Amino acid sequence: MKAFSKLLLSDLKQFLRDKTALFFTIAFPIIFIFLFGWIFSGSGDINYSIGLVNNDSSPIGEGITQILGEIPIFEMQEGELEAKLDELKNGDVRAVIVIPAGLQESVAAGQTAEIKLYYDSTQTTSSQIILPVLRQAIDEVNRQLTQQLLLLQLSEESIQAHDLRDIDYLVPGILAMSVLYLGLFGSLTLVERREKKVLKRFGATPLPRSTMVFSQVTYRMILALVQTFIIIAIARLVFDVQMVGNWFILIGLVLLGTLAFVAIGYFAVARARTVEGAMPIIQIAQFPMLFLSGIFFPVDFLPDFMRPVIAAIPLTYLGDAFRQIMVEATPLHPLWLDATVIGVWLVVCMGLAIRLFR
């Protein structure tokens, strides 16, 4: 016990004296949160520029122009057809709407007039967002013209307790990323100590190897908690992201996640002889996790064959659990399942690491 506390104290002192480690552990999540915070803070009001070519000066033409202009996510830019089509090709506008001449006459004669829409089918936002909105707008005009009664109306209400902004989604993601890094890269300390024969020197004393590993793991968990409080404090003070859930569950999950990633890290580098050899292994482990886990953006767009990979990644579950607790996001999985999957990773990798480590 004495050896354990001395080792832990020694590790903490070394950490405070190692300016590089100090910077990356404390400043890295802060930089990340500011960077992402600023990038995404403006994305609340999405705006699409739409070209409008109005060849009809009748009240109906003007009416349509007015209705379109009132759609909040569109910004209408009137002009000539040729010029607007060029702008569409250049990507300056997302679509071009053409109101034909003689609209008033067609409607009066009971004929169907054609409102033409040009768009770029390679742009997914065009087909997924702009087209449905425009269709709805044209339907609305139709309904007013034909004086049809509205019998059914869709009433929309979000079931989310409070609206999630992008930054709300990101903060738990940044916390999950910090836990991932702390755990995975922690294993490099062990490799470095083996390479520099520090482990050999410890091995020449009666100190049990388990005591040394426990102190390393405890040290990592302390760092994880420090990072957690820093991230939550900045999220709250600067970006007004409230941590709404239970602190004890959150801390428990941070510790569980740290343990799991430490175990994964130890397993990954179990046979690496040098830090240079261990580094690529850690990179290969962390990169796909970071981007397939959905901690920064939803991964619905990924193809189906990736699903099993995503479902296996422990970071997916840690991110999901953090989001549920911190900002009450809609769960992907129940909390107990998140914790169980992370726990299974912990146990399996710990077992493998113990067997393989030399």
Add this chain to the structure above:
Amino acid sequence: MKAKTDSAVIDVKNLVKNYGDIRAVAGISFQVNKGETFGMLGPNGAGKTTTAEIIEGLRTADSGSVSVLGMDIARVPSKIKQRIGIQLQAPSLLPLVSVQEILDLFSSFYQNSLPVNDIMEMLSLTDSRKVLVKNLSGGQQQRLSVAMALINDPDIAFLDEPTTGLDPQARRSLWAVIEDMRSRGKTIFLTTHYMEEAELLCDRVAIIDHGQIIAINSPRELINEYFKESAIQFELDPPPPEVVLQSFPGAKQVMVSGNEIIIYSDNIPATMSAILKYAEKAEITDKLKDLYVREATLEDVFLKLTGRKIRE
């Protein structure tokens, strides 16, 4: 010589260790007695460190047995490690920890340990107690690694090249530490390159080459056993052919390395005059340098047995 019976604290039998095709230790057997300072001499790669590390429990042997303090190192390593102190060759320790902190840390690994202040005093580290390991000079690091080996006041101290990199004064003060330990009945297992150090400190030395012990005895007896002669040492450019040197009266054995020549002779005046005559005849007396006569040393024994200088 001390009794070689049941007072042995280290008992090594038929030790073998291979690294792939290389036979690092090829069947070594010896004993070290309680209270003895035992030296292991040999060129780099001779198997000294491997042998020491097997005894220390840091490596496992392919075959053979090692008993330390009456226990089997393979079965009760932690019990043995409480009572031995190990200094490793060129250890790089935790760089961001101070001298005092690392000694304090290591003392917590043992049930019994010396006060950190005493051990710092003993190895002249008191002034650099607050200095971080990475900022220590080579000599300070070396003394720290010895201090770490002695922190538990071990019954057996394993010191691997402890005075390498020390200035003469620091070397002498470390010799005093070792002699003090010996006077307190501690056993010291020393590997070294320095022949004078081995001659001065060791009760017995084992000369090891190609993984085998080629001679084992007290330094004095080793010298007497291999040399009845004295050594004449000199430089001559160009050196005479070895056959010529061997034909000099009194010459028993000849070593030539570059322009440096050693003739082991049982008739110093006769050999000396032959050397001078040769130089005169070849008209190179001005190229004859640093001629002197000395007693044979452990270094000469080593040279004779292995055919090379220890540092080559």
